Amino acid sequence: MSSSESDDMRRMNRRQFVRNAGIAGVGLTAMGALAACGGSDSGSSSSASSDTAAAASTADVAPYQGTLKVVGLGVDLIDPIKAAFEKATPGVTLEFTVKSTPECTQIALTQPDSLDILSGYYQQIDQVWPSGNFMAIPTSAMTRYSEISPLITKGALIEGGGNVGQGDAPFRKLYATSDTEVSESETDFITFIPGNNNADSFGYNVEELGEQDSWAILVDPQLKGKVALIDDPTIGLMDAAMAVEANGDMTFVDKGNMTKAEIDELMSILISLKKAGQFRGFWATFDESVNFMSSGEVLVESMWSPAVSLLQAQAFPVRYAAPKEGYRGWGGGNMIAKHVEKDPSKLAAALAYANWWNTAEPAGIMAAQGYYNGVFQASVDGLNLLNPDNGADYVGYYLEGAPATGTLNDPFGQPSIKAGDTRDGGSYEERCGNFNTWNSYMTEADYVNQKWQEFKSA
Amino acid sequence: MVISLSSNGDHHALDEARAEVAEAESLGSPEVALAVHATSGPARSPLATLAWIAPGSIWLILFLIAPLLMIVLVSLWQRTPVGFEPFSFTFEAYTRIFDTPVYLNTLRDTIIRAIIVTGLCILIGYPIAFFLARCVKTIKFQIALFIVVLAPFWVAYVVRIIAWLPVLGRQGVINYFLVDVINVVDEPISALFYSTFAITLALVQLYVLFMVTPIFFQLATLDNAAIEAARDLGANPGKVFREVIFPLSLPGVLIGCIFVFVLVMGEFATVRIIGGGTIQSVGTLVNDYYTIPDLPAAAAAATILVAVMTVGVAILLRFSKIREVV
Numbered sequence: 001m002s003s004s005e006s007d008d009m010r011r012m013n014r015r016q017f018v019r020n021a022g023i024a025g026v027g028l029t030a031m032g033a034l035a036a037c038g039g040s041d042s043g044s045s046s047s048a049s050s051d052t053a054a055a056a057s058t059a060d061v062a063p064y065q066g067t068l069k070v071v072g073l074g075v076d077l078i079d080p081i082k083a084a085f086e087k088a089t090p091g092v093t094l095e096f097t098v099k100s101t102p103e104c105t106q107i108a109l110t111q112p113d114s115l116d117i118l119s120g121y122y123q124q125i126d127q128v129w130p131s132g133n134f135m136a137i138p139t140s141a142m143t144r145y146s147e148i149s150p151l152i153t154k155g156a157l158i159e160g161g162g163n164v165g166q167g168d169a170p171f172r173k174l175y176a177t178s179d180t181e182v183s184e185s186e187t188d189f190i191t192f193i194p195g196n197n198n199a200d201s202f203g204y205n206v207e208e209l210g211e212q213d214s215w216a217i218l219v220d221p222q223l224k225g226k227v228a229l230i231d232d233p234t235i236g237l238m239d240a241a242m243a244v245e246a247n248g249d250m251t252f253v254d255k256g257n258m259t260k261a262e263i264d265e266l267m268s269i270l271i272s273l274k275k276a277g278q279f280r281g282f283w284a285t286f287d288e289s290v291n292f293m294s295s296g297e298v299l300v301e302s303m304w305s306p307a308v309s310l311l312q313a314q315a316f317p318v319r320y321a322a323p324k325e326g327y328r329g330w331g332g333g334n335m336i337a338k339h340v341e342k343d344p345s346k347l348a349a350a351l352a353y354a355n356w357w358n359t360a361e362p363a364g365i366m367a368a369q370g371y372y373n374g375v376f377q378a379s380v381d382g383l384n385l386l387n388p389d390n391g392a393d394y395v396g397y398y399l400e401g402a403p404a405t406g407t408l409n410d411p412f413g414q415p416s417i418k419a420g421d422t423r424d425g426g427s428y429e430e431r432c433g434n435f436n437t438w439n440s441y442m443t444e445a446d447y448v449n450q451k452w453q454e455f456k457s458a
Numbered sequence: 459m460v461i462s463l464s465s466n467g468d469h470h471a472l473d474e475a476r477a478e479v480a481e482a483e484s485l486g487s488p489e490v491a492l493a494v495h496a497t498s499g500p501a502r503s504p505l506a507t508l509a510w511i512a513p514g515s516i517w518l519i520l521f522l523i524a525p526l527l528m529i530v531l532v533s534l535w536q537r538t539p540v541g542f543e544p545f546s547f548t549f550e551a552y553t554r555i556f557d558t559p560v561y562l563n564t565l566r567d568t569i570i571r572a573i574i575v576t577g578l579c580i581l582i583g584y585p586i587a588f589f590l591a592r593c594v595k596t597i598k599f600q601i602a603l604f605i606v607v608l609a610p611f612w613v614a615y616v617v618r619i620i621a622w623l624p625v626l627g628r629q630g631v632i633n634y635f636l637v638d639v640i641n642v643v644d645e646p647i648s649a650l651f652y653s654t655f656a657i658t659l660a661l662v663q664l665y666v667l668f669m670v671t672p673i674f675f676q677l678a679t680l681d682n683a684a685i686e687a688a689r690d691l692g693a694n695p696g697k698v699f700r701e702v703i704f705p706l707s708l709p710g711v712l713i714g715c716i717f718v719f720v721l722v723m724g725e726f727a728t729v730r731i732i733g734g735g736t737i738q739s740v741g742t743l744v745n746d747y748y749t750i751p752d753l754p755a756a757a758a759a760a761t762i763l764v765a766v767m768t769v770g771v772a773i774l775l776r777f778s779k780i781r782e783v784v
Contacts, residue, residue, distance in 0.1 A: 102749040110541045110751055131540045225648045231735045274736070281652050281734030296629040297652070297734075449750050453560050457738040
């Protein structure tokens with residue numbers, strides 16, 4: 001296909017999209033009512049969606065009746081989320097397919113028609129976006145666009161403040177200029193509607209190790225055979241790089257996009273560590289990481305916040321470190337598959353689903369597992385909504401860094417946090433103001449994959 | 459099967475049939491001879507033959523030959539970010555997987571693992587099969603015990619795999635015994651789990667049945683006349699086993715070897731879970747290439763695996779001359 005042809009095609013798709021998105025706007029206004037339970041559906045965002053709706057004057061679309069196929073991780077595609085959305089949106093059934101991040105990427109690239117929505121992450125954008133399998137979403141189609149945290153749109157909560165972090169930070173991957181190109185500065189289109197984000201670190205057994213605050217512990221020879229990493233180079237390699245750097249073994253120009261020489265040096269360090277028996281395992285799924293820790297096989301590992309909160313609910317002595325070198329950031333949201341564009345009602349439903357994530361209920365469910373919503377207010381409202389009696393205590397613990405005054409439950413009703421506990425790392429501003437690196441897909445990704453295989457089989 | 463299991467009576471029946479054939483032939487009565495031969499292979503019309511082979515052939519073509527051809531083709535196509543470019547022939551996928559020693563080393567390890575597991579399955583499976591087939595006297599009891607042997611198959615594959623953690627883990631039963639009960643070691647032994655040892659153990663446990671079953675059936679259908687003849691000629695039990703029973707049971711052993719070898723060569727889930735991600739097999743490598751995604755490399759890795767497995771099975775068959783024994 002010649003470039004002019006493809007340009008024409010893109011323009012046409014864009015026009016078609018604006019029309020369809022306008023139609024979707026109608027659906028969105030209906031969703032606005034649902035979002036209002038968050039209590040802060042701002043005037044500006046609803047006017048944005050009515051603008052889009054106005055653009056398509058003939059817009060009149062039957063509400064979608066059917067299934068939305070969502071592919072993503074087991075941490076956010078959970079039953080309470082499915083139940084809450086289906087209750088809020090009669091007629092739409094969610095079909096969740098839970099996979100590891102690399103498997104999600106693989107499906108998004110090679111079988112794009114098998115899904116409607118990808119619960120995607122910023123580090124997947126460089127690999128997934130050029131395929132053109134997903135559509136650029138106009139910022140006007142995001143209900144609460146004006147309320148997204150500046151962390152997501154600009155890289156820092158306070159302009160110029162805190163450590164932005166290297167690699168695929170949200171503000172570098174959020175905006176799109178077309179269905180195949182990403183922009184590092186603000187445009188009228190986004191690659192996905194931001195959902196959750198967090199500042200991740202490593203989980204450790206505090207009973208065995210005492211308080212820990214440096215990534216270097218992952219490569220500490222004293223913990224030989226008691227360390228695990230996540231088996232995904234876009235995440236696990238970042239953890240390893242921060243550990244090696246913190247240990248003073250090597251330095252990087254940009255850990256989010258290493259040079260071949262840096263990859264070689266890092267990998268030779270990691271391979272000799274593995275040969276010496278440093279790593280007990282590489283986990284692929286959330287459950288595996290929980291088992292590694294709870295069975296006592298590892299004392300410290302790459303970990304996700306919900307895994308930590310699950311173990312804490314079982315009174316297991318696990319802590320989520322607040323590393324002095326900074327956190328490994330990540331963020332995600334909902335990408336809409338290109339083929340959904342063809343069906344205006346389905347597109348409306350898909351946008352409604354993606355926007356629903358920025359409402360109180362899902363944001364609250366995830367906040368009680370340590371996640372932040374891209375629209376921070378949704379996390380606050382969610383914790384208050386789901387805990388009518390002691391919402392302020394939840395907000396204090398999870399978002400403001402205050403000690404819990406009573407026992408706090410996880411979203412599944414299990415007591416998870418004891419009175420007097422303070423969240424590791426403190427408030428949203430403290431934790432999300434100190435990023436070292438974000439989960440990243442590098443320019444040399446093929447080389448990274450090759451080396452990662454060498455590392456795993458060393 | 460049931461008839462042949464009742465070992466004592468049936469060789470008389472067989473002898474009678476043979477005698478009948480011999481008698482019929484010697485008498486020169488073609489009708490009788492034909493009638494006897496007919497039980498082992500009636501003449502059919504070509505159409506009927508076609509009808510008989512059609513289901514199997516269609517099944518094989520659709521679910522074995524076609525996918526295999528597809529895999530070979532994809533391994534020869536160019537990789538693209540979203541999969542492959544059909545009909546853009548190149549050997550790049552093969553050069554890519556041999557770019558580093560990872561594939562070759564993993565293939566070597568996989569072959570060694572398959573040979574070790576197959577060997578252990580013979581050592582463990584043969585006595586079980588022998589006991590079931592030759593030592594248990596009544597059919598009822600034989601079948602009951604055989605079902606007990608099959609019992610692990612009733613438990614889901616994944617459950618059978620993860621059940622090893624509480625046994626072999628750092629806080630598992632064995633380490634608890636070694637550290638806290640008899641105090642022979644200070645620290646729990648890590649090498650029991652997420653290790654080559656654990657993988658070998660789990661694979662033997664999973665696949666030993668594929669060895670027991672064919673050996674059991676082979677031993678159960680042995681012609682007792684041969685054993686009695688050896689005894690009559692003064693052979694002691696050891697000699698009877700070495701010179702009569704074992705050689706006659708070889709076809710069963712070989713079929714078991716083929717099953718276990720092929721299954722272990724293709725293994726990836728057990729290696730992934732029991733190995734904790736730190737040990738690779740060709741199967742886990744194929745899965746890695748598939749997820750990257752580098753579909754041509756995954757196809758190339760799989761093609762080589764199939765080729766190696768075919769060679770392995772061919773060696774087994776040739777080495778043993780299975781057809782002649784049967």
